[in-house]
Amino acid sequence: MSANQSNLGNPQYGYDLVVATTQESINATMKEYLYNTVFTPVKMYWNQDNDGNPVPVSYDDLMQQTNGTDPLTVHSWNSSDPMTPEIQNINNSNFYFAFEAAIGIPSEMDPSQIPDIVTLQVNSNSVVFSLLCAQFTVVTCNFGRHGLLSLLNVSQPENAPWMFTSTVALKDIFDNENLPPDVQKELNNLGPNAFSVQQLLFDLDNAALESVPVISGIEPGTPAYNALSQVFTGAYFEAMKKTAQPVLNYSILPNNPNDYDPSTFTLTDLALEVSPYVDPTTKKQDVPDLNTLNYLGAINDNSLPASVQFSWNWIDQSEEADFNGVVSIRSDNFIEWIRSQFSLSLNSITFKPNCKCWDENWIELYYQISFDPDASPQSYSVINPRTTDSGGFTQVLNFNYSQYSGQDGGSPWYGVWGNLSCTYTSASTIAIKGNQIKVNTSVNAFVHVNVEGGVTEGNFASYASEVIYTLSVNQYGNLVANVSPPNVTDNSENPDISGWSKFTSLGTVNDVIDAERSYLQGILTDFMDGFDNSISGVANSPQKFVFPGGNTFTFKDVVFSDYQDLVSHITYVQPTGEYAQKLAQFNKIVIEE
Known part of the structure; x- marks a missing residue:
């Protein structure tokens, strides 16, 4: 395997450990996670001030203004239609626009048609991140000289999500000094979930606030597109950037840790970089699915060297179907563990x-x-x-x-x-x-x-x-001799x-x-x-060596590289249940219970 060339002890690198996962595996696992998880919807409302500018308003305050009418429950209307009591309530208020959204995958969407969530950008060390929503509804009002002219209430199709795409510089993920303390705590997670797709999704969600997303999946210039541009990518994004809140208030749902031992090495610093897959024969970078997102880790409060491109691939094409990535421990660290234990x-x-x-x-x-x-x-x-x-x-x-x-x-x-x-x-x-x-x-x-x-x-x-x-390794990352x-x-x-x-x-x-x-x-x-x-x-004592990421990955094998780094192939712990059943349904595969 290419990871046999792992040489983290080379002064050019010097990282204590590296976790490298392929673009293909990140997308596959993140899609399953989004499909199988029910996220709490987020609702936000805006009024219009005397100058015609949008101002956020709380749900309770708006309900007092609209006599209990929630605009998100009101169907589209225009002035050629009779004015219903609900429209009259909205017309008598200062309501301007609102949205309701929950991240995830629409329940009726063909799983095989779910677009990639992340695309790794090698040259800029960044990620193109697409935020998908299981549901999205936007309501906007159009006013004239004599009051409300129309109300637009539109929702994304149940089988075709709207996407909000941003380019996220990986360095921005760890630049979070302006975020609230509770958000910083989750962003700075160096614990058992540091390498999980849940954590990555959270990181990208928050870093995406640095740039306004581009809307796709809906025709530009349509009323719905214009409403999303004004409400979500305009007023909402600007409000979230000012208060440094996460997109759609997403939080991390950790895996069940009961079956996992804590890692032998505790992370004290972490950085991210993108590595290209380079074909050994042609020297071309033309297999983007095998590009890897690399977590560069430091332990014991060691300094973390700057990100440097590796001179080897972490995963070969021949390994693509069997593995999602690699964990590599610098030889000095594992040898020190052997020394301390065997002594x-x-x-x-x-x-x-x-x-x-x-x-x-x-x-x-x-x-x-x-x-x-x-x-x-x-x-x-x-x-x-x-x-x-x-x-x-x-x-x-x-x-x-x-x-x-x-x-x-x-x-x-x-x-x-x-x-x-x-x-x-x-x-x-x-x-x-x-x-x-x-x-x-x-x-x-x-x-x-x-x-x-x-x-x-x-x-x-x-x-x-x-x-x-x-040596061998069990599925939870415990080294066995x-x-x-x-x-x-x-x-x-x-x-x-x-x-x-x-x-x-x-x-x-x-x-x-x-x-x-x-x-x-x-x-x-x-x-x-x-x-x-x-x-x-x-x-084989209770103090045995445990790889990091035990509740995120299944470990497949273990070997010393040509430079004595300790290396193991990994695959993400796969979500099960409805996603697998739906995928089988669309692909006409029979799954036995």
């Missing part, structure tokens, strides 16, 4: 040897090795620069530990003397490739034994272990005891070495088993 197991292989050598009554010499746990904090170190082994694994973390103990016993003056020392070392490296993490660990005890001049030394106990963790059985190698040496050693020690060195080797091999095997079990437990 918790290192105390399983950190021990201080305790060597004792003593005599009793200058007659017999005794030797003993024991180990005391070293509970001091231990940690892997990040490897820079990274190296790749013959198997294609790139080493990213390593750990080295060493402790020494030695003691002399007896005295040559009494003919009973010797010494014992032990250097204990442990080491571990972590490497990654594809969807695997490889942990290589070794423990070693180098022992020196002197029994009355009979000396031998060597790696009395030495073991190496290799464990491979194969399948652990292979440890592959343990016994590298213990059988030290060669020279004839001189045997002669000078009268053969007792054999007994000492055999006893120490047996003890060391048993205890170092326990150390190794403890480490392997501990680190396997960490890999």
Whole structure:
């Protein structure tokens, strides 16, 4: 996949994470969301002042003026028709115009004919945003010298919505200092819904206030078009811009979060950019559906670098039917998470040897090795620069530990003397490739034994272990590790005891070495088993890694990129129900319950 080229650690980029979704998937999911959601209608009314200018009026005040007549419920009228009581009430008031609208998709519209909601503009890093309404009614009055000449009440067709289209600069989405605090809070959402189409729709709705929308779906110059131009794109938009209120008072309806764990990484800053899909062969940008909207994220209050175009595609044409986009975590961030989690197991292989050598009554010499746990904090170190082994694994973390103990016993003056020392070392490296993490660990005890001049030394106990963790991701973005059985190698040496050693020690060195080797091999095997079990437990512990966007996306796979970024394909959580049934109906597809 193209995301194999993800290299967020390149100084040219430097983002902590990127979520990239295609234009095609955004539109498909947003259409479903709009179709399946019932939004509260917005009603607004205007009176005419003494100079003929529109002024907003509350519903209650207008009802007092019109004797309880709501103009939105009054049919179209002109002066050639008899004046009904409702028209008379309006004529006796200061009412000028009104509208009622709710965003969404008309219930009778063929789902396959719903136009795109967003079009990503690569060159200007902007979005062409079309606001669609499930219902829209506009009422306007036309006055002459002698009063009301006509009243126009017109609604959009049930199968063909009017559209109000604006071009939104993505930088404007986060430029919201003039908005009310409650709107700022929703716009600045960096929580579980930061990447949702609900949030994007809200962001575009509010940023669209920066420009007056263009009306389409209705013939220019018609009375209805003129009414919309005056009421909605004129008076209403200007009023909303002055008070910095969201379009049609839209608010976010979050998904049910019950099944989702919070992400391991908490966003602290976010920006948006558009990336073009570039055909690898022709180098042309001629597949707009594969252009991506990229969320550029920062965590831990890190600074967010400026938006820069990526040198790779996030989604290939071959992946278009299967995936909506990609989540990529910068390698440094995930490797740091591995370091912090796996380091918790290192105390399983950190021990201080305790060597004792003593005599009793200058007659017999005794030797003993024991180990005391070293509970001091231990940690892997990040490897820079990274190296790749013959198997294609790139080493990213390593750990080295060493402790020494030695003691002399007896005295040559009494003919009973010797010494014992032990250097204990442990080491571990972590490497990654594809969807695997490889942990290589070794423990070693180098022992020196002197029994009355009979000396031998060597790696009395030495073991190496290799464990491979194969990663997958569940639908909610939780990383899961399948652990292979440890592959343990016994590298213990059988030290060669020279004839001189045997002669000078009268053969007792054999007994000492055999006893120490047996003890060391048993205890170092326990150390190794403890480490392997501990680190396997960490890999699938409740503190497991969770991708961001778990209640917005379904996660499909996971892999390390060529530059060790952690990458997963994603699809939007698909709305179900009436939209799917309607789409099947129009396409003559039978859906089984």
